[in-house]
Amino acid sequence: MNAQPVTIPSLNDIASAARRIRNVVRRTPVIQVAAGELDVPIPVNLKLEFLQHTGSFKVRGASNALALLRAAERGAPTAGVCCASGGNHGAAVAWAAREAGLxxxxxxxxxxxxxxxDVIESLGARLRRVEGFxxxxxxxxxxxxxxxGAFHIDAYDDPQTVAGQGTLGLELAKQVPEGQPVLVGCGGGGLYAGVALALDGRNRVTAAEPSSAPSLTAALEAGEPVDVEVGGIALDSLGARRAGRIATAVGLSLGMKTLTVADEDIAAARALLWQRLRIVAEPGGATALAALLAHPEHFPDGATVVVSGANTAPSSSIGC
Structure with missing residues (x-):
């Protein structure tokens, strides 16, 4: 076990993040989809977070973390900021840095x-490819x-980043019924942890993972983050080999059970979003819906699904 304590953001931290970034991020809409329209006999609310700046929820955490880092340092180093990413967090950090002039x-x-x-580079960031994962x-x-001497902005295992992601949960609290289950896609677990902490028991939050990258599933089974083999079609967004310590701690404290889905389920969910609603989602962005479609018995009265990202080639969703 890692002896260092895990710092978990509080509900006040998330509320402060919401105030801090309210003029930066978009309040993304929720649409109601009738029972049967997505091939399940239950109504579904879709949180369209792919309409966020840079096409994913990651701008929330990156913007909050950068604002807090700059305040703590009373400025910014000439080296600016840096991060590691499969793509979406990198675009978010690049966007936040550009907005801050860094x-x-x-x-x-x-x-x-x-x-x-290409999005990362178009936002003015220096891109460095690294062999491996x-x-x-x-x-x-x-x-x-x-x-x-650059600021490193963590993708999912920093309380500042998690608090920023949690602002999505505060929005959901005003958009969907109390008690309705919420599903989110999960890689390192920053979005899951933030939303679960923000909803604070108002809604049960379930993390959905590809069966080819079950990092949080393995962490909850082991009682601590452990390394897993990763692969599959959502590797670039949900491909963390080890779940975050924050997400693991939150999941364990809530007794949360993850849902895992096969690549085929994710591909089918993406296709369905396009066919029925003309929504283009990347594999990681459609994983939460894939979990609902594969396990509808867990949600007999309906659910809210976060469609968290759309950074993909449209042709990959529609089969061209």
């Missing part, structure tokens, strides 16, 4: 798709921060 360096695994890395990119980013 340089950004983003380290990505060498398999990160051009649809995501997210963990290897993370080590490179942390090394860059140590040697260059």
């Amino acid at each position: 340089p950004a360096t983003v380290f990505v695994p060498d398999f990160s798709p051009r649809t995501k890395t 997210y963990a290897d990119a993370l080590a490179a980013s942390q090394d860059h921060a140590r040697h260059e």
Whole structure:
């Protein structure tokens, strides 16, 4: 076990984050989908978070973390900010840094798709590809921060980032019925932890993971984060080899059971979103819906699903 204590953001931390970034992020809509329209006999609310800046929820955490870092340091180093990312967090950090007038360096695994890395570069960040997986990119980013003096903004296991992601949960509290289950896609677990903490028991939150990258599932079974083999079609967004300590602690405290889905389920959910609603979602963004479609028995009265990202080639969703 890691002897260092885990700092979990409070509901007040999340409320403060919401005030801090309210003029920065978009309040994304929720649409109601009638029973049967998505091939399940229950009504579904879809939180359209892919309409957020840079196409994913990650701007929330990146903006909050950068604002707090700048306040703590009373400015910013000339080296700017850095991060590791499969793509979406990197775009979010690049966007937040550009808004703040700071340089950004983003380290990505060498398999990160051009649809995501092109966005990062278009926002003015320096892109560095690293051989291996997210963990290897993370080590490179942390090394860059140590040697260059840049701010490192963690993708999912920092209380400032998690508090920012939790602002999505505060929005949901005003948009969906109390007691309705909420599903979110999960890689390292920052979105899951933030939303669960923000809803604070008002709604049960379930993390959905690809069966090819079950990092939080393994962590909850082991009682602590452990390394897992990762792969599959959502690797670039939900491919953390080890779940975050914050998400693990939150999941254990709430007794949360994850739902895992096969790549085929994720692909089917993406296709259904396009066919029925003309929504283009990346694999990670559609994983929560895939879990609902694969396990409707867990949600007999309906559910809210966060469609968390759309950084993908549209043709991959519609089969062109």
